[in-house]
Amino acid sequence: MPRFTALPCITFVSLLMAGCTSLSNVPPGTALDTAINEYGTPTQRCNNVKPELVNWSTQPMGYYAWTAEVDEQNIILSIQQMLSDEGFRQLDQHDWSASMIACWYGPPAVDEFARWKGVTYRTWSYRYKQGGAFNSLMYMYFNEKGQLVHHHPGPDPRDINDGIFRGMD
Numbered sequence: 001m002p003r004f005t006a007l008p009c010i011t012f013v014s015l016l017m018a019g020c021t022s023l024s025n026v027p028p029g030t031a032l033d034t035a036i037n038e039y040g041t042p043t044q045r046c047n048n049v050k051p052e053l054v055n056w057s058t059q060p061m062g063y064y065a066w067t068a069e070v071d072e073q074n075i076i077l078s079i080q081q082m083l084s085d086e087g088f089r090q091l092d093q094h095d096w097s098a099s100m101i102a103c104w105y106g107p108p109a110v111d112e113f114a115r116w117k118g119v120t121y122r123t124w125s126y127r128y129k130q131g132g133a134f135n136s137l138m139y140m141y142f143n144e145k146g147q148l149v150h151h152h153p154g155p156d157p158r159d160i161n162d163g164i165f166r167g168m169d
Contacts, residue, residue, distance in 0.1 A: 023056055023066035024081055032074040046103035051077055057106030059083075063127050063135065065106040082106070083128035088138050088151070096148040098124070101140065109137070116141050116150055127156060135159045 026035050032054065036042065043057040043065075057065035068079040081087060082105045090104070101124070102108075108124035115121070121141035130136035135156040143149050 022064075022081070023068075023079055026068070026076060026079050028076060028078055030076045032068070032070050032076055035068065035076060035079075043106050044102070049100075049103060053103045055082075055103070055106040059107055059127060060109035061127070063129050065126075067104050067106070083126055083138075084132070085130060088128070088153075091140075091148065091151050098122075098142050098146040098148070101148065108140075114139070114141070121149065122146075 021038075023035065023039055026038075039056060042054045044055050046053040046055075051069040051071050054068045054070050055065060059065060063083060064081055065083045066079055067082050069077040071077055087105070091101075105126055109127045110123075110125040112123055112125075113120050114123040116123075121143065124140045124142070125137040126140070128136055128138055130153050135158070136153050137156050138151060138153050140148055141150045
């Protein structure tokens, strides 16, 4: 009968977990090419702003998006996970256009028209983990000029177990 030892299992699990890093672990001062080699091609690059914004997103089905601020020498100045309570608090800091939201948060999971307070708005929804745990959507409402007028979180309909959304994921 084979003898079980814990050391090979612990070593295997440790090696497996070492490969599970996120872009949040990329330190400032890292060359953008290094991050691209490690994590793949970015979802989008917004080079019409300074510093340049580079975004890796898991939308429409995932819950994470990392955005790096990159200088003219292609060095990462900062990087942050935008689809989080902390990331969405930035929406309260100043006025946002749809184009700047796209640069910072990446493409939305859902792009549709929805009503809020009796008015139909273009609405973008981003999947994220509210409180770091709960599958949610952040709904963003834009006026006809493309300016953000309201945002709020809500449950991700994919997780509502009423039979309507079964089989969508």
